[in-house]
């Protein structure tokens with residue numbers, strides 16, 4: 263299991279406002295997200311349609327020990343506040359090869375990308 267860290271996401275949408283989030287992820291999950299298109303929808307009000315590419319520097323690691331992060335994550339889960347950008351990008355499931363948002367993925371580890379649906383099928387076969 264890769265170590266998890268706390269990350270801060272900050273997107274300046276100029277006139278519309280800011281999209282912020284505090285979330286827990288592994289380094290490779292964050293690396294995967296850089297350069298990907300994120301689609302947030304109308305989170306900053308009607309017709310705001312917030313989307314764009316996640317650039318380097320918009321996700322910053324917070325300097326907290328990964329053990330401490332893990333302990334808090336046991337209680338708070340992986341999204342501590344605001345928006346978790348990892349939930350708004352698309353992943354390719356290695357099994358069905360469909361694309362899903364992070365919320366529909368069972369695992370987004372680079373060598374084990376699998377959606378909830380394939381994971382369910384897999385566990386039912388056992």
Ligand SMILES: [Zn+2]
Nearest residue numbers: 355358377380
């Ligand atoms: Zn799948």
